[in-house]
Amino acid sequence: MSEGTDTFTDPAWLDLSHRLQPSRRERLLEVSAKRTEHIRLVVQDIHHPHNISACLRSAEAFGILHTDVVTMKESFKPSTVARGVHHWLKIHRYDQPASCAQRLKKAGYILAGAYPSQDSTPLEELPVDRPIAVVFGNEHDGVHDSWLPHLDYNFTIPMVGFVESLNISVSCAVTLYELTRRAKQALGDTYYLSGEARNALLGEWVRQQFSWYS
Amino acid sequence: MSEGTDTFTDPAWLDLSHRLQPSRRERLLEVSAKRTEHIRLVVQDIHHPHNISACLRSAEAFGILHTDVVTMKESFKPSTVARGVHHWLKIHRYDQPASCAQRLKKAGYILAGAYPSQDSTPLEELPVDRPIAVVFGNEHDGVHDSWLPHLDYNFTIPMVGFVESLNISVSCAVTLYELTRRAKQALGDTYYLSGEARNALLGEWVRQQFSWYS
Numbered sequence: 001m002s003e004g005t006d007t008f009t010d011p012a013w014l015d016l017s018h019r020l021q022p023s024r025r026e027r028l029l030e031v032s033a034k035r036t037e038h039i040r041l042v043v044q045d046i047h048h049p050h051n052i053s054a055c056l057r058s059a060e061a062f063g064i065l066h067t068d069v070v071t072m073k074e075s076f077k078p079s080t081v082a083r084g085v086h087h088w089l090k091i092h093r094y095d096q097p098a099s100c101a102q103r104l105k106k107a108g109y110i111l112a113g114a115y116p117s118q119d120s121t122p123l124e125e126l127p128v129d130r131p132i133a134v135v136f137g138n139e140h141d142g143v144h145d146s147w148l149p150h151l152d153y154n155f156t157i158p159m160v161g162f163v164e165s166l167n168i169s170v171s172c173a174v175t176l177y178e179l180t181r182r183a184k185q186a187l188g189d190t191y192y193l194s195g196e197a198r199n200a201l202l203g204e205w206v207r208q209q210f211s212w213y214s
Numbered sequence: 215m216s217e218g219t220d221t222f223t224d225p226a227w228l229d230l231s232h233r234l235q236p237s238r239r240e241r242l243l244e245v246s247a248k249r250t251e252h253i254r255l256v257v258q259d260i261h262h263p264h265n266i267s268a269c270l271r272s273a274e275a276f277g278i279l280h281t282d283v284v285t286m287k288e289s290f291k292p293s294t295v296a297r298g299v300h301h302w303l304k305i306h307r308y309d310q311p312a313s314c315a316q317r318l319k320k321a322g323y324i325l326a327g328a329y330p331s332q333d334s335t336p337l338e339e340l341p342v343d344r345p346i347a348v349v350f351g352n353e354h355d356g357v358h359d360s361w362l363p364h365l366d367y368n369f370t371i372p373m374v375g376f377v378e379s380l381n382i383s384v385s386c387a388v389t390l391y392e393l394t395r396r397a398k399q400a401l402g403d404t405y406y407l408s409g410e411a412r413n414a415l416l417g418e419w420v421r422q423q424f425s426w427y428s
């Protein structure tokens with residue numbers, strides 16, 4: 001299905017999309033064509049709103065659809081996310097890593113935690129042939145230990161300088177850049193949403209657009 | 215030359231390196247083995263100290279040796295760079311893009327400006343077979359127009375969402391990650407410093423270590 005071809009039959013889309021500005025309508029079609037469920041971002045207890053905001057911005061910019069926000073001790077207010085980027089992501093909330101991990105495993109994801117250690121897998125070697133969710137933890141404490149029994153991989157971004165860690169927003173962006181780049185190459189069209197999922201998403205987006213104006 | 219083999223003859227290195235803690239000495243050898251002059255970072259008028267700090271941290275972490283700082287209107291105080299990371303980079307200062315560009319061209323670099331436009335080259339397609347310097351501009355105004363006659367490429371990080379720009383620290387990290395990754399693959403050992411350059415660098419680093427303690 002090409003980006004511009006509109007054969008979508010979601011009732012809300014059929015009903016409302018022609019009332020959008022043509023350029024806006026085109027943009028929804030275009031962006032939905034590049035969304036993926038294959039890579040997924042999980043953030044746990046990110047403290048600074050500007051950091052979570054930057055992580056969600058990178059996810060959105062690189063075409064991620066689902067983001068999982070786990071808050072064991074930190075709060076998360078979507079309203080603090082810069083420029084309303086959270087409206088274009090599906091954000092799932094949990095108060096424990098276990099409930100998030102169970103849901104993702106059930107949905108077929110492998111879980112990789114940003115957890116630097118001697119035996120961590122370099123980012124370049126994380127597999128992308130199956131759906132994968134990457135987990136980033138708190139700025140100071142990192143990924144919480146209660147993730148450990150659920151993680152298929154610990155991974156790290158290879159660094160070769162004296163600097164031994166990168167800012168979380170930088171780590172998150174580099175990770176999503178690398179995984180989306182490779183997964184796209186490896187999977188071709190199956191990397192992107194199915195026609196059915198894209199249809200449903202367009203329905204949600206167009207309803208959301210009109211709810212803002214009503 | 216393997217990372218650990220120490221056949222370096224720089225006078226300061228010969229004289230001083232055995233007075234370092236063995237683990238410190240090993241670390242200087244190890245990091246110097248992964249330094250490159252093939253990729254170079256240029257920043258022009260970055261306003262926020264935390265942004266320039268993040269850019270320099272990423273450069274250092276990814277093994278970049280040279281960073282060029284052009285300040286037409288903004289000031290730059292190395293002392294504001296977090297955790298003294300600037301000590302491990304060679305920082306070159308200019309007050310005009312032209313003087314920086316001329317120096318880099320003379321040294322054989324191609325210049326690529328982070329300058330989103332219709333005809334920008336996607337990051338993935340920037341060539342890495344020749345030395346390349348990437349130019350990032352001010353957070354609000356971007357790369358200054360006076361760079362334009364000097365740039366061999368405008369480039370952009372491909373984004374597929376509603377978000378149309380990334381934070382400069384994120385853009386810089388993703389760019390350096392991608393270019394160093396590909397250049398390493400393409401060039402093998404010639405990507406890294408020559409034995410001669412590494413020898414001189416170790417001499418500088420060991421002198422610097424002792425100047426801190428004297």
